[in-house]
Amino acid sequence: MLLTVGELARRCGLTVRTLHHYDTIGLLTPSVRSAAGYRHYDGANIERLHRIQALRQLGLSLADIGKALSGPLQPLAEVVDRQITQIDLELAEGTRLRERLVHLRGQLANGQSPDLADWLDTLELMTMYEKYFSPEELKTLPLHTNPDVLTDWSALVSAVQSAMDRGATPDDPDAQILAQQWMTMVGRGTGGNPAFLMRLHAMNENEPGLRERSGITRELEQFVEQSLVAGRLAIFERYLTPHDMQRMGEHYGRQMYAWPPLIAELRQAIADHVPADDPHAQRLASRWMELFRAYAGDDPATHARIRQAYAREPDLRSGSAVDDTLLDYVRQAVEGLAHTPH
Amino acid sequence: MLLTVGELARRCGLTVRTLHHYDTIGLLTPSVRSAAGYRHYDGANIERLHRIQALRQLGLSLADIGKALSGPLQPLAEVVDRQITQIDLELAEGTRLRERLVHLRGQLANGQSPDLADWLDTLELMTMYEKYFSPEELKTLPLHTNPDVLTDWSALVSAVQSAMDRGATPDDPDAQILAQQWMTMVGRGTGGNPAFLMRLHAMNENEPGLRERSGITRELEQFVEQSLVAGRLAIFERYLTPHDMQRMGEHYGRQMYAWPPLIAELRQAIADHVPADDPHAQRLASRWMELFRAYAGDDPATHARIRQAYAREPDLRSGSAVDDTLLDYVRQAVEGLAHTPH
DNA sequence: CTTGACCCTCACGTAACGTGAGGCCCCAGT
DNA sequence: ACTGGGGCCTCACGTTACGTGAGGGTCAAG
Known part of the structure; x- marks a missing residue:
C-alpha cells in the first residue's frame, strides 16, 4: 500500500508542505518516486513518521530528531511507551492547572480580588503546562x-x-x-x-x-x-551460567527506560492500598514479568539465579527505587497471575 | 506591588525578551516606567497578561489577541471558564490518544504488525491532539x-x-x-x-x-x-415585572458560553447514571443555580416567573440541548441542595 | 480532447521570539 | 567614594518550521 503525499498528509493530519519539508531536509524520504516525480510512501515510511511525530511531541527540534533517528533505532514499542509517559505527564499537569483555575474562578465569582502571589503562581503554571515540574x-x-x-x-x-x-x-x-x-x-x-x-x-x-x-x-x-x-x-556473571550470560549480554539494559514508569505506577498502587489481587496490580505485575523475561528468558532456573544475584548484590538495584516492599507486592501480584490459566 | 520585567518573567515562567516583545507591539504596556527606563508592572498588567496567556493557549496569534483585547473586555471569570473548557478538551483528547497508544503498544509487544489504516488513524490523532475533533x-x-x-x-x-x-x-x-x-x-x-x-x-x-x-x-x-x-x-418581557426586566437587561446573556460546558457535564452525568444526590451532581446543580441567579437574582417570585416563561416558550431553549430529562435531573439535584444548611 | 484534482519545484515571507552587543542603573559591601 | 555583581535598557541579526503563491506537469474520468 503506497500513499501519495496528499493522501498521507490527509490521513496523518499534516500538510503536504510539511512532508515536502521533511523530504527536503532528509528527515523522511519517500521509499518510491514515480517517473513523474510523485512521492510514494510505504509502511516503513509510516513507522518512521510515527517516530518523528513522537519525538516532535516531546519537543525536539527537527535537527535533533534527525540525529536521534540516525543511529540504531529504539524498538517502536519503547517509543510508544515513552509517548504514553509523556501524555500521563500532560494529563497530570492539565488536571493540576484546572484545579488552580477553578479556585481562581471561585474567587472571581465571589467578587474577591485574587491574591497577587497566588495569581502569579497560577500564571506560572499556565506557562509550565507541558513543561516538567x-x-x-x-x-x-x-x-x-x-x-x-x-x-x-x-x-x-x-x-x-x-x-x-x-x-x-x-x-x-x-x-x-x-x-x-x-x-x-x-x-x-x-x-x-x-x-x-x-x-x-x-x-x-x-x-x-x-x-x-x-x-x-x-x-x-x-x-x-x-x-x-x-x-x-x-556482577551477574558470578551467579549465572555462560548460557545465561549470553542472553543477558544481548538483552539486559535494552528496556532500561521502561522500568521507571512501571515502578512509579507500582509505588502509586502501593500508596493507594490497591490489593495485590486487584486487576490493576495484576496488569502491572504482568508488565513487570514481561520486562523481566525480556532479558532473563523463560527458564525458571535462570530466574532463580538472577533473583539470588539481586538478593545478594544491592548494587544491582541502586537508584532504581525498588525496595523490599515493592518486591513483595510484585511477588504477591505475580502469584495471583500464576493462578490464571496461560 | 510593582514588578520589574525580570521578576514578572520569573514569576510567570516567561522570558524578559517575551515581555519586551509584548511591550514593543503594544500588547502589554507596563503601567510605570522609571526615570532610568525600567519597566514596572502592576496588578492590572497581571490581569491583562492572564488574558493574553489564556488566548495564547487557545492558539490565537498575538495580532488576533491584540484585536480581541482592544474592545470591551469579557469578565475575567468568563475567561477562566473558557480556559477550563479548553483544558477539559485537552484532557479528553489526551485520554483518547493514550488509549490508542496503549492499543498500539499491545500489538507491537505481541509482535503483531499494526493494521496500516488503524495506524494512520493513530498518527492523525497524534496530530489532532490539541486540535478539535x-x-x-x-x-x-x-x-x-x-x-x-x-x-x-x-x-x-x-x-x-x-x-x-x-x-x-x-x-x-x-x-x-x-x-x-x-x-x-x-x-x-x-x-x-x-x-x-x-x-x-x-x-x-x-x-x-x-x-x-x-x-x-x-x-x-x-x-x-x-x-x-x-x-x-x-419574550421574557411578557412574563416579568419591569423590575425583573431591568435586572435581566443587565445580566441575561452575560455568561452565555458558561452554559454549554455545564450542560454537557450534566448530560454526561445522566448518561453515566449518576444519582441526583451524588456529590458530583450536586456540584453541577450548584453551578447551575449560580449561573441562573447571576441573571435572575435571588427573588423566588422572579424565579417562578422565569420558569413559567421557559415552560411556555420553547424558543427560549432552542439549540441549548436542555430537555425535560435534564431539567428534572437538575430539579432533583437542587432539592438535595435545599436540604443542606446554607 | 477537456477538465478537475493532484502532483512537482522554486522561492519569498512569516510569527514569535532567541541571542549578543554595548552600555546604563541600582544596591550592598568595603 | 569606589567596586562589583546582578539587573536593566535599546538595537539588531538570526532562527525554526513551515505558509503561501507562482508556474507548470500528471493522471483519470467523462
Whole structure:
C-alpha cells in the first residue's frame, strides 16, 4: 500500500508542505518516486513518521530528531511507551492547572480580588503546562532544593567526562564505578522517586541549553548507561551460567527506560492500598514479568539465579527505587497471575 | 506591588525578551516606567497578561489577541471558564490518544504488525491532539456528515450578513428571527451536543482561514448573540415585572458560553447514571443555580416567573440541548441542595 | 480532447521570539 | 567614594518550521 503525499498528509493530519519539508531536509524520504516525480510512501515510511511525530511531541527540534533517528533505532514499542509517559505527564499537569483555575474562578465569582502571589503562581503554571515540574513538585525535588546535590552531581558529571576524555570504555572498572555512583546520585537527586527520574530525563533530552549547562550530553549519558550495564553484567556473571550470560549480554539494559514508569505506577498502587489481587496490580505485575523475561528468558532456573544475584548484590538495584516492599507486592501480584490459566 | 520585567518573567515562567516583545507591539504596556527606563508592572498588567496567556493557549496569534483585547473586555471569570473548557478538551483528547497508544503498544509487544489504516488513524490523532475533533467524533457531527446542514448554515450566514449590511440592529424583529434560526441550526449541526458547540466555537475563534471561509466573523457572531439576547428578553418581557426586566437587561446573556460546558457535564452525568444526590451532581446543580441567579437574582417570585416563561416558550431553549430529562435531573439535584444548611 | 484534482519545484515571507552587543542603573559591601 | 555583581535598557541579526503563491506537469474520468 503506497500513499501519495496528499493522501498521507490527509490521513496523518499534516500538510503536504510539511512532508515536502521533511523530504527536503532528509528527515523522511519517500521509499518510491514515480517517473513523474510523485512521492510514494510505504509502511516503513509510516513507522518512521510515527517516530518523528513522537519525538516532535516531546519537543525536539527537527535537527535533533534527525540525529536521534540516525543511529540504531529504539524498538517502536519503547517509543510508544515513552509517548504514553509523556501524555500521563500532560494529563497530570492539565488536571493540576484546572484545579488552580477553578479556585481562581471561585474567587472571581465571589467578587474577591485574587491574591497577587497566588495569581502569579497560577500564571506560572499556565506557562509550565507541558513543561516538567509543578512548583509544588519542585519543592520536593532534592536536586532543586538541596544545593549540595547539584554540586555533587556536577562534580560527578565532570568525573565522567574526564574518564571519557581519557578514552575509558564501558568495560573499564573506573567507568563502572562512576556509573554506580551515578545511580546512587540519581536516587539522591530524585528523592527515590522514579517519576521524577523520567522527567529529568525528558528535560535533559528536550532542553539543549540545559544539556549544555549540565554537561550531560547524549554521549555522556550513553556512556554512563553502557558502563552501568557492563558493571551489572559483571556482577551477574558470578551467579549465572555462560548460557545465561549470553542472553543477558544481548538483552539486559535494552528496556532500561521502561522500568521507571512501571515502578512509579507500582509505588502509586502501593500508596493507594490497591490489593495485590486487584486487576490493576495484576496488569502491572504482568508488565513487570514481561520486562523481566525480556532479558532473563523463560527458564525458571535462570530466574532463580538472577533473583539470588539481586538478593545478594544491592548494587544491582541502586537508584532504581525498588525496595523490599515493592518486591513483595510484585511477588504477591505475580502469584495471583500464576493462578490464571496461560 | 510593582514588578520589574525580570521578576514578572520569573514569576510567570516567561522570558524578559517575551515581555519586551509584548511591550514593543503594544500588547502589554507596563503601567510605570522609571526615570532610568525600567519597566514596572502592576496588578492590572497581571490581569491583562492572564488574558493574553489564556488566548495564547487557545492558539490565537498575538495580532488576533491584540484585536480581541482592544474592545470591551469579557469578565475575567468568563475567561477562566473558557480556559477550563479548553483544558477539559485537552484532557479528553489526551485520554483518547493514550488509549490508542496503549492499543498500539499491545500489538507491537505481541509482535503483531499494526493494521496500516488503524495506524494512520493513530498518527492523525497524534496530530489532532490539541486540535478539535477526533475522527470518531467527526463521524457523529452532522455538520461534517450531512452536506445539507453545511449548505443551510452557509445560507443562514449569508442572510445574517445581508441583514447586517442593511444596517439591521439586534432590536430588529428580522434580526431576532435570524438569531432564532441560528440557534435551531446550531442544534441541528451539532446533533444537540453542547460539547460540540464549544468546539465549533473554539475552531471558529482560532482558525482565521476557517472564519474567512465560513463568513462567521466576530462581528457577525456578536450580532447574532445580541439579537438572540434581545429576542429572548422580548419574550421574557411578557412574563416579568419591569423590575425583573431591568435586572435581566443587565445580566441575561452575560455568561452565555458558561452554559454549554455545564450542560454537557450534566448530560454526561445522566448518561453515566449518576444519582441526583451524588456529590458530583450536586456540584453541577450548584453551578447551575449560580449561573441562573447571576441573571435572575435571588427573588423566588422572579424565579417562578422565569420558569413559567421557559415552560411556555420553547424558543427560549432552542439549540441549548436542555430537555425535560435534564431539567428534572437538575430539579432533583437542587432539592438535595435545599436540604443542606446554607 | 477537456477538465478537475493532484502532483512537482522554486522561492519569498512569516510569527514569535532567541541571542549578543554595548552600555546604563541600582544596591550592598568595603 | 569606589567596586562589583546582578539587573536593566535599546538595537539588531538570526532562527525554526513551515505558509503561501507562482508556474507548470500528471493522471483519470467523462
